[in-house]
Amino acid sequence: MTSPSIVWLRDDLRLADNPALRAALDRDEPVVVLYVLDEVSPGIRPLGGAAKWWLHGSLASLGERLREKGGELVLRRGPATRVVADVVEDAGAGAVFWNRRYGAAEREVDGGLKETLRGDGIEVASFAASVLFEPWTVRTGSGGPYSVFTPFWKACQALPAPRAPLPEPRDVPGPGSSPASDALDDWGLLPTVPDWAEGLRETWEPGEPAARARLRGFLSDDLDDYDRARDEPAAGATSQLSPRLRWGELSPYTVWHETVAARESGANPGAASRFLSEIGWREFAAHVLFHHPDLATKNLRAEFDAFPWPRLEPSHLEAWQQGRTGVPLVDAGMRELWRTGIMHNRVRMVTASYLIKNLMIDWRRGEEWFWDTLVDADGASNPFNWQWVAGSGADAAPYFRVFNPELQAQKFDPRGSYVREWAPDHAAGDGPEPLVDLKASRAAALRAYEEVKQAAR
Missing domain, CATH: 3.40.50.620 (HUPs)
Structure with missing residues (x-):
């Protein structure tokens, strides 16, 4: 039997x-x-x-x-x-x-x-x-977890290399009579009233075959420019693998070994190493979550519990969610997110910084919105990255950094291509009026961070 x-x-x-x-x-x-x-x-x-x-x-x-x-x-x-x-x-x-x-x-x-x-x-x-280095296997010299990325990643690279990926099986023989199964459509995972997923359908094809195809395309067509163009949101130089890794349609072992093979076959070694370090950043997020399981709700650095968040202005949060802040790069990013379920990483940092440090809205509100709207929303990476921007998390020095969205646009979208694509009203000079003055709100944020610093002494 x-x-x-x-x-x-x-x-x-x-x-x-x-x-x-x-x-x-x-x-x-x-x-x-x-x-x-x-x-x-x-x-x-x-x-x-x-x-x-x-x-x-x-x-x-x-x-x-x-x-x-x-x-x-x-x-x-x-x-x-x-x-x-x-x-x-x-x-x-x-x-x-x-x-x-x-x-x-x-x-x-x-x-x-x-x-x-x-x-x-x-x-x-x-x-x-789902990770290359399990969280308990990477320890500091004193035996504790890491809180800074560079030594963490150096320690990972000193460990035995990640194992080779296993091949896909030819057959998966099921039993003569399978246990009863729910119907996928009965789970109601797809939006209906309203159906807001048109942009997701236009942008993505979920599933392992599409994931493998995207990895091959990235390594053959985009990897060589990764270190040069990855910060330019209009360049199309990112891997677009984050939802594939989040849902495990690709394993990190496959991504790692195929990237190393591409580097050994003549791909730009600097670009390949930079991409692998981004895989390392994902590993670091999992490491931090393992040791700090309440990462999505609690400041990793306890001194930030004293941060003087003002009373929430709901209209400001809603304007940020809908891409109506009056700041072109921020609004373009938030509209890209709503349409496609994804946002370029550089723009993620800028939009998060604007919410926290210009609008002075608790990072947890932004984390919750990204959790609901990102196709790659991950229990480790999402709160980890929000805390990094807020300054309350791991490797957050300088914690008082405030991304100036205008300077970021000049540097990383100098021709305005990204803003024209996602916020054409701004490009035409018809965007909404700014919610806050960037200079004044930055100064207010720095005063609040100084309060945290003084309270910790």
């Missing part, structure tokens, strides 16, 4: 380089591939709207690919601890495999389930698949 294996997928929606899937196939038993939409377990953060849109597309693609290989994707919704146990019983499974997660609530769920299943005699194993 067979005892199928269950592969519980989460942020690893791929067949290639999936260690949990490989472990299941190595048992030479039928495989049940399971995805659980869990937004109810304690501490699990519900997905934002743009993320739900991406998840729908990625699951649809994965389900089709599994059927081509003889398998089936089982969809269930609810608290993962109960749902996975139910599927184990329904399938008569003898083993459950998954790839590890690093948020505190996720680790709590995974650890509890592992203990329960093993107590019932089920084989359970978890694997490293």
Whole structure:
């Protein structure tokens, strides 16, 4: 009598380089591939709207690919601890495999389930698949976590090189009768009334095949210019891989090794190294989240709890969200975000700085908006980067830095191409009036940061 294996997928929606899937196939038993939409377990953060849109597309693609290989994707919704146990019983499974997660609530769920299943005699194993260097393996000389990127990344590079990616399996044999599955459309992940996702559909094709195609295109066509043009939002020099990595349609091991191979084959070595360091920044975010699980809600640097946030002006927050601040580069970025679910990284820094340090709105309000509107909204990178801009997080020196959006536009969008594309009213001289004076609001922000500095003494 067979005892199928269950592969519980989460942020690893791929067949290639999936260690949990490989472990299941190595048992030479039928495989049940399971995805659980869990937004109810304690501490699990519900997905934002743009993320739900991406998840729908990625699951649809994965389900089709599994059927081509003889398998089936089982969809269930609810608290993962109960749902996975139910599927184990329904399938008569003898083993459950998954790839590890690093948020505190996720680790709590995974650890509890592992203990329960093993107590019932089920084989359970978890694997490293979403980061190159697991957070507890990178330690300072005193044994603690890192708070500055450069020494963190240097320590990572001193560790054994990331393992080679695993090949995609030829077949994923399912059981004769799969456990019952929800219908993907019944989950309501796609917006309907109103349908605001037209721009997302025009911009993206979720799924592993499109992810692999984009990686190949980036390495062959865009990598050589990455270090020179990556900060220019109109240049199209970025990888556009962040949602692919966030949803695990690509593994970081694949990105790492194929980038190294491109460098060894003659690609611009400086550009390749700079791109790999951006993968390192993603690793650093996961490292910080692991050691500071309340990163999305609590200042990493406790002295910033004394920051004198003024009373929230809702009309200012709404104007920022809608790209109506009167600042061309900020408004262009916010409109790009709403239309496409993505924003150029340089512009992300500028729009975040403007919200925090010119409008004097708590960074958590901006983090929440990005969480809802970014297709690559990640539980580590999103709050980590917001805290970096705010000055309250890791590697945030100089914490009092204020990005001047006009100077940033002159430097990185000197011909106004990005602003013309996303905020043509500004380019035509018809944009909204500025909400605040940049010089005066900068001075007010610096006074507030000085209060924090004085309070910490």
